[in-house]
Amino acid sequence: MARPKNDNFLRALLREPTDYTPLWLMRQAGRYLPEYCETRKRAGSFLNLCKSPSLACEVTLQPLARYDLDAAILFSDILTVPDAMGLGLYFADGEGPKFERPLREEWAINDLSAPDPYDHLRYVMDAVAEIRRALDNSVPLIGFTGSPFTLACYMVEGGGSDDFRTVKTMLYSRPDLLHRILAVTADAVTAYLNAQIESGAQAVQIFDTWGGALSHAAYEEFSLAYMKRVIDGLKKTHDGERIPCIVFTKGGGQWIEKIATTGCDAIGLDWTTDLGEARRRTAGKVALQGNFDPIALFASPEAVAREATRVLDCFGPGNTGHVFNLGHGINQHTPPDNVAVLVDTVHNYKRK
Amino acid sequence: MARPKNDNFLRALLREPTDYTPLWLMRQAGRYLPEYCETRKRAGSFLNLCKSPSLACEVTLQPLARYDLDAAILFSDILTVPDAMGLGLYFADGEGPKFERPLREEWAINDLSAPDPYDHLRYVMDAVAEIRRALDNSVPLIGFTGSPFTLACYMVEGGGSDDFRTVKTMLYSRPDLLHRILAVTADAVTAYLNAQIESGAQAVQIFDTWGGALSHAAYEEFSLAYMKRVIDGLKKTHDGERIPCIVFTKGGGQWIEKIATTGCDAIGLDWTTDLGEARRRTAGKVALQGNFDPIALFASPEAVAREATRVLDCFGPGNTGHVFNLGHGINQHTPPDNVAVLVDTVHNYKRK
Numbered sequence: 001m002a003r004p005k006n007d008n009f010l011r012a013l014l015r016e017p018t019d020y021t022p023l024w025l026m027r028q029a030g031r032y033l034p035e036y037c038e039t040r041k042r043a044g045s046f047l048n049l050c051k052s053p054s055l056a057c058e059v060t061l062q063p064l065a066r067y068d069l070d071a072a073i074l075f076s077d078i079l080t081v082p083d084a085m086g087l088g089l090y091f092a093d094g095e096g097p098k099f100e101r102p103l104r105e106e107w108a109i110n111d112l113s114a115p116d117p118y119d120h121l122r123y124v125m126d127a128v129a130e131i132r133r134a135l136d137n138s139v140p141l142i143g144f145t146g147s148p149f150t151l152a153c154y155m156v157e158g159g160g161s162d163d164f165r166t167v168k169t170m171l172y173s174r175p176d177l178l179h180r181i182l183a184v185t186a187d188a189v190t191a192y193l194n195a196q197i198e199s200g201a202q203a204v205q206i207f208d209t210w211g212g213a214l215s216h217a218a219y220e221e222f223s224l225a226y227m228k229r230v231i232d233g234l235k236k237t238h239d240g241e242r243i244p245c246i247v248f249t250k251g252g253g254q255w256i257e258k259i260a261t262t263g264c265d266a267i268g269l270d271w272t273t274d275l276g277e278a279r280r281r282t283a284g285k286v287a288l289q290g291n292f293d294p295i296a297l298f299a300s301p302e303a304v305a306r307e308a309t310r311v312l313d314c315f316g317p318g319n320t321g322h323v324f325n326l327g328h329g330i331n332q333h334t335p336p337d338n339v340a341v342l343v344d345t346v347h348n349y350k351r352k
Numbered sequence: 353m354a355r356p357k358n359d360n361f362l363r364a365l366l367r368e369p370t371d372y373t374p375l376w377l378m379r380q381a382g383r384y385l386p387e388y389c390e391t392r393k394r395a396g397s398f399l400n401l402c403k404s405p406s407l408a409c410e411v412t413l414q415p416l417a418r419y420d421l422d423a424a425i426l427f428s429d430i431l432t433v434p435d436a437m438g439l440g441l442y443f444a445d446g447e448g449p450k451f452e453r454p455l456r457e458e459w460a461i462n463d464l465s466a467p468d469p470y471d472h473l474r475y476v477m478d479a480v481a482e483i484r485r486a487l488d489n490s491v492p493l494i495g496f497t498g499s500p501f502t503l504a505c506y507m508v509e510g511g512g513s514d515d516f517r518t519v520k521t522m523l524y525s526r527p528d529l530l531h532r533i534l535a536v537t538a539d540a541v542t543a544y545l546n547a548q549i550e551s552g553a554q555a556v557q558i559f560d561t562w563g564g565a566l567s568h569a570a571y572e573e574f575s576l577a578y579m580k581r582v583i584d585g586l587k588k589t590h591d592g593e594r595i596p597c598i599v600f601t602k603g604g605g606q607w608i609e610k611i612a613t614t615g616c617d618a619i620g621l622d623w624t625t626d627l628g629e630a631r632r633r634t635a636g637k638v639a640l641q642g643n644f645d646p647i648a649l650f651a652s653p654e655a656v657a658r659e660a661t662r663v664l665d666c667f668g669p670g671n672t673g674h675v676f677n678l679g680h681g682i683n684q685h686t687p688p689d690n691v692a693v694l695v696d697t698v699h700n701y702k703r704k
Binding site: 163165214215251291293296303314 | 515520567683
């Protein structure tokens, strides 16, 4: 397998020169697209959509048919891994994800083990392979996982949370139990990403959605350390090509010097961080991905273009090491036409 | 009026030596205290409680009767100011604050004016005076306000929001309208804090609860600039005593160098920021307040003490310029006994 025809995204992650600033959008295959909603309806449920390789492939490709994006990202959910660990993922109507068997008891935590990704998560690997065939080397395919800490939040809370009271109580009172969960989850996630890479993922991203809810000290001990453990265990090349790895801690702007030491190739940033400052602070050790405020996509087309230009200006001169993205997943109510404005603005931008 | 008998809090804010690290807790008069719930029930509603000077005084003093805290904070709500501006504040059951007349129309924004705090907010000034009499110079009384941007979020959204879509759409598409709201609100808030100071508040805090939802660039233009405008207009002394001012931007840890240039005496920090790093970054220009994770109060008493000690250690040697606090308001389900453990740990701590 050769590099894709458009490899600007991979080159940016490896801090090689690119023709322009490449972009993709977190959650680019999602509910803001009517064609996604149509496929999702056909699937019957969100979980069916995740678990059907052909439907997952279909929705993965939808944003690429509409927009000139520089990467595809596997359509899946970060909670497929704890589901494969036996926690029983389900989606209650309008309530977000839930687990039938949240991790609360010491015996259940001791019993936890990492699933074989080719067995319990076979449907993900099949989707990766099918998407790669469908992409036909046009743009690279990104694989992904939740970070061990972010997955542990859902596993212990049993669903989403405003204040993470259950998992943080464990963190402060019984850190040994949380460390056990994180160690097993890190092993699970490492095997899961490696299986995605073997199945055709050409870059991987670790979504640390909730690491930013931790104190700086707890972040290092309970989130960053386990992401480093995952990165240490990742295949660095496949079929002769480097497989770059992106770490995205939402709300992690204060910790990027530390994130840069994990061995990742790029750091994802939300919109609260100044890209130019981040570039200076990480001193060319990593590429940077981000960081357009997704809510700015609700503004007028002129304002979308102005804000995208401001973000690009912020990164500063030179076109190496920047992947344009949102600072968080695209909102489900986003007007699709504004996404076209964003893509055009980024691709037509001339670096000073 | 002389300085209070226990003036450790004021001295810490002014970076003068203190006997120990003083502390108070954001939302220390609140629902985690059974006696507060009893008074609130008697008041009939939350708004009645805010608008009755004698009941507001009663709940302000409750946490001081239980715990050896180093400051009292006026019991009130940040939304009394937009209420006085005519937006019609109400609390729908279990839904948080709402406004009957959110600011959406250009004519309504142009009509907006700053209320006379001695007229429409007389009940707040009466509460301040009554609390000062009741405190009898034991500990200082803190006055407060929401930041102009945080108030504008509620005023434009018409209530709380997950994504601030309405106010951010205005920010990106019609910044002139948002600037107009912020200018009037800054004037309102300045007059409001000065009236609190004249009525007896011995320090003031600006709560910028939502500034952290902005991009770094928008934060400077739409939140920080207006807090600076408020601080510029504040009475710096009253009755011969300095009135220190604290700025707390939740999620603002990346911007503290800039916050330190507003003329504030202290910066409030949430738990994501390393206190020692913050001290180094602000180079003794301001005092620091914080930053214990309020959810750590759900842990075991031993864990509460351990985490409090870690926060104090983080600040580093020397006992000037640190006010211990939570990194956000205390959670309503907090076990009151753990608050006693926290207070004891902080007061018994010996700086290295």
